Every structure is written in structure tokens, then in C-alpha cells.
Amino acid sequence: MKTIILHHPQAQATSTPVHIGEGMLIELHQFIEKLGNFDGFFILHDAAVKTVAKDIASHLQKAHLISVPSGEASKSLHEVERIASSLLALGATRQSLLLNVGGGMLTDLGGFVASMYMRGIGCVHIPTTLLGMVDASIGGKTGVDLGTVKNLLGAFHHPRAVIADIRLLSTLPDTQFCEGLVEVIKIAAMLDANFLEYIEKNMKKILAKESSVLLSCIEKAVSLKVQIVEEDERDQTKRLFLNFGHTIGHAVEAVSDFTISHGKAVSIGMIAEMQLADLKGVDRMKHLLEEINMPTVIPDTCKPQTLLRAMQSDKKVISRDLRIAVPREFGKGEIITLDEERFLRTYS
Ligand SMILES: NC(=O)c1ccc[n+]([C@@H]2O[C@H](COP(=O)([O-])OP(=O)(O)OC[C@H]3O[C@@H](n4cnc5c(N)ncnc54)[C@H](O)[C@@H]3O)[C@@H](O)[C@H]2O)c1
Known part of the structure; x- marks a missing residue:
């Protein structure tokens, strides 16, 4: 232990x-x-x-x-x-x-x-x-x-x-387990490139819930989250990194009337946010999420204008601009402004 x-x-x-x-x-x-x-x-x-x-x-x-x-x-x-x-x-x-x-x-x-x-x-x-x-x-x-x-x-x-x-x-049902993995992948992508690589290399063992590998993953993810919370408990700076995939993800969840669960929505959100920020590594991320059967494309039922409205109602709480957290490169997260025009163009 x-x-x-x-x-x-x-x-x-x-x-x-x-x-x-x-x-x-x-x-x-x-x-x-x-x-x-x-x-x-x-x-x-x-x-x-x-x-x-x-x-x-x-x-x-x-x-x-x-x-x-x-x-x-x-x-x-x-x-x-x-x-x-x-x-x-x-x-x-x-x-x-x-x-x-x-x-x-x-x-x-x-x-x-x-x-x-x-x-x-x-x-x-x-x-x-x-x-x-x-x-x-x-x-x-x-x-x-x-x-x-x-x-x-x-x-x-x-x-x-x-x-x-x-x-x-x-x-725990497999889908539920994989939804948790989405958050593990998220934290690794934002904060620790070596950890992301470890997850990729050991995915089969993780999915088989092999004790030693699963424990290593949980320990690493927890210690990264602990570091973040100790540095920024109240979401002022670094804790915002944990929002990667969540700005679009929360909107997908809400617009789908919660028929798309949290983990799946965040998986969709991570890919969309990376695409909108023109980041390298989208394919690598997609591959990883597809390996755990998580969706990576915004469904047709979620209209971009409706998604944007849902994001903007979240936005009031945070700032004038719609801010998203993305990995500039794996292991190096940053907060950027989401280009709303581009969002509408891309997903219409
Ligand atoms: N406080 C935070 O910092 C924080 C961070 C992330 C998410 N959340 C919140 O966490 C919630 C989502 O959590 P979740 O994904 O664990 O969902 P959940 O708690 O709803 O559990 C998911 C499903 O798994 C079932 N379940 C739970 N444990 C089980 C087990 N061992 N075996 C079989 N079935 C089991 C539950 O009955 C439920 O149907 C959301 O409300 C979200 O807002 C909070």
C-alpha cells in the first residue's frame, strides 16, 4: 500500500x-x-x-x-x-x-x-x-x-x-472504468508526458486491471492531482489545467440532456479542443481514446450554436472569454482562449 x-x-x-x-x-x-x-x-x-x-x-x-x-x-x-x-x-x-x-x-x-x-x-x-x-x-x-x-x-x-x-x-462495468481512464489520460496529457507514454505502453494491462500496473497509474494520477491542489486549491491557475476537455465536454453533456455521460463527453471535448487549438498529437490522443472505446467526435445531435450557448453560460462564471485548457505539447498544459467563430465554422 x-x-x-x-x-x-x-x-x-x-x-x-x-x-x-x-x-x-x-x-x-x-x-x-x-x-x-x-x-x-x-x-x-x-x-x-x-x-x-x-x-x-x-x-x-x-x-x-x-x-x-x-x-x-x-x-x-x-x-x-x-x-x-x-x-x-x-x-x-x-x-x-x-x-x-x-x-x-x-x-x-x-x-x-x-x-x-x-x-x-x-x-x-x-x-x-x-x-x-x-x-x-x-x-x-x-x-x-x-x-x-x-x-x-x-x-x-x-x-x-x-x-x-x-x-x-x-x-465496476468496463465502460465506467474506461470513463475513469479518460481522466487519467487527461491529467497525464496536461502534466506528465512520461506518464502518458506509460499509459500507452501498458494499456492492455490497465484494461485487464492488472494490479501492479493499475496501482502505479492510480498512484501517479493521485500524486499529480495532489500537487495541483496544493499549488492552487481554488481554481485560479494550475487547477484550471484539469479542465482540459471539460469546456466542450460539459456542453456536450448538457446539450445531450446527460444521455452522453461525463467521461465520454470529456473524451469528445479533449479531441475537439486540441483540434481547435491546432495542436500536434491529436491523432495520438484519438488513438488512445479509441483504444478504450471512448467517442472522439461531436455527435450530429449536438448543434454547434447550442453547444456554444451552453459553454457561454458556463463562461459567465469564469471570464468574458471562453477559456480552454489544452496540452501545448504533451506534459505541458496551458490556458488559451477558444476561438468561437472558428468553433462554429468547424462544427457547422
Ligand atoms: N469533486 C471533484 O473534484 C470531482 C471531479 C470529477 C468528477 N466529479 C463528479 O463525479 C461524478 C462522476 O463520478 P463517477 O464517474 O464515479 O460516477 P458515479 O458516482 O455516478 O458512478 C457511476 C456508476 O457506477 C456505479 N458504481 C459505482 N461504483 C461501483 C462499483 N464498484 N461496482 C459497480 N458499480 C458501481 C454507480 O452506481 C453509477 O451507476 C460527477 O457528479 C462529477 O461531477 C467530481
Whole structure:
């Protein structure tokens, strides 16, 4: 097992250990003991991983389970209220610990509940998807969607620890696993050319979920994200690099009414953004994404004008121009302005 420490930029004295390994959930109580004394454990879990949650509960005393229906629709204020009411009814106090067991949907939602319940309680993330392990559980961003606007309501609330046990990935559907790989490829393309090469060379082993290679990939992706968060927790500079593929990707997701899932939309977005920036390496990137069966072309159903409008509604939050993050060369990310005219010309 490897442990990577994330030092919280806003509170230097605190940090989050990210434990990455295989089969260490059996020793969960040891990780928890190191975090302090708690008067109760509340396991919030995605309905799809109920067995995992029950198993975790069996290793802890005074553990209660709260199930959340699978799917992005659960990342809502309605669920926040329902979960908080359950916590209250079950007797959760400020000294209780919330354990969030699930993918990015669940850790975003559970982290948000933890940030608000009694003005903030501790939580531990136990991600069960690859995307959750390498991305969503790291960095303290929590939140829920409001209508079709993703992550509109949120808070920064770092978990007390993250426990990424790759054994949990054995039940994850292949498509879901590959969607997580898209984020691994994204971070490698923006920050570390050697890592990108490693992924290319070892793709078959990664897809076969070969333990040593998969662990290396997760460890590398986590340490890159940790570096970024320590440098720029609040999306002012370097953390924006993680948006590669996401400006167009989020628009594709929204315009398709979320029928195109996040990972697939980001895959499409990465290729489109590279093409619009005239970057070398588009073919290499395309090849890599096609190898994991991810789409790389904007579907005809997503009209460019509608996509642009969706991007512009995101844009208000950031700046006047539509900014995108792209790898100028692999391993060297940069933020550039998206040429809106060219976008319309290219995709009309
Ligand atoms: N906070 C952040 O920094 C951050 C970063 C990236 C993404 N996100 C968020 O993460 C979410 C996407 O996360 P995701 O891709 O993990 O999706 P998800 O949490 O919705 O999980 C995807 C699907 O896999 C199922 N599942 C989860 N674990 C499983 C397992 N071990 N076996 C079988 N099925 C399993 C779920 O029930 C669901 O149907 C989005 O809401 C996105 O906004 C947050």
C-alpha cells in the first residue's frame, strides 16, 4: 500500500492521507482509529455498492447505513435534506464520522452533507469507481447540481482520509472504468508526458486491471492531482489545467440532456479542443481514446450554436472569454482562449 499526503493549502496544519492499495479495507478500523475518537459511524453509500457498505459496517462498532439511489440525479438538494434528516434521526453528532462509499456522485454529495451537517463533521471517502479514486475524492470539492447546472451549490471540505482499494473496482462495468481512464489520460496529457507514454505502453494491462500496473497509474494520477491542489486549491491557475476537455465536454453533456455521460463527453471535448487549438498529437490522443472505446467526435445531435450557448453560460462564471485548457505539447498544459467563430465554422 502507498500513502500520498495532501497538505491543505488553506489550513497548513491539516492534511488528508490518500491510501492506495489492494484489499486494505479489511483493516479499515486501523485507518479510522488514527483519525481520532468518534461516537458513531454513518456509512453513506451508492445503492450499487450495498454489499461493500455492509462489509465496512461489519468492521466498525456503532455503524449505520444510509443508501442513496445510483445516478447523477441523486446529487441534489433534495437528497442533502433527506440524508441530513436521516443523520439526525439516527443520532449523528459533531463527533460522528461520515463514510462516503461510492463513485464521484456519492463522494461529492456526501462531502457536501459533511460540510454542512451541524456546521461541518468529519468524513472519509472510500471511492468505488476509478474516476472517484483519481479525481473526485481528491481536492476537497464537494457539491450538488441545481436543475441542469452541475455543481452549482458546493463547498470546499476535505475528507479526513481517502481509502482507495482497487479490489472495489472488480464489479465496476468496463465502460465506467474506461470513463475513469479518460481522466487519467487527461491529467497525464496536461502534466506528465512520461506518464502518458506509460499509459500507452501498458494499456492492455490497465484494461485487464492488472494490479501492479493499475496501482502505479492510480498512484501517479493521485500524486499529480495532489500537487495541483496544493499549488492552487481554488481554481485560479494550475487547477484550471484539469479542465482540459471539460469546456466542450460539459456542453456536450448538457446539450445531450446527460444521455452522453461525463467521461465520454470529456473524451469528445479533449479531441475537439486540441483540434481547435491546432495542436500536434491529436491523432495520438484519438488513438488512445479509441483504444478504450471512448467517442472522439461531436455527435450530429449536438448543434454547434447550442453547444456554444451552453459553454457561454458556463463562461459567465469564469471570464468574458471562453477559456480552454489544452496540452501545448504533451506534459505541458496551458490556458488559451477558444476561438468561437472558428468553433462554429468547424462544427457547422
Ligand atoms: N469533486 C471533484 O473534484 C470531482 C471531479 C470529477 C468528477 N466529479 C463528479 O463525479 C461524478 C462522476 O463520478 P463517477 O464517474 O464515479 O460516477 P458515479 O458516482 O455516478 O458512478 C457511476 C456508476 O457506477 C456505479 N458504481 C459505482 N461504483 C461501483 C462499483 N464498484 N461496482 C459497480 N458499480 C458501481 C454507480 O452506481 C453509477 O451507476 C460527477 O457528479 C462529477 O461531477 C467530481
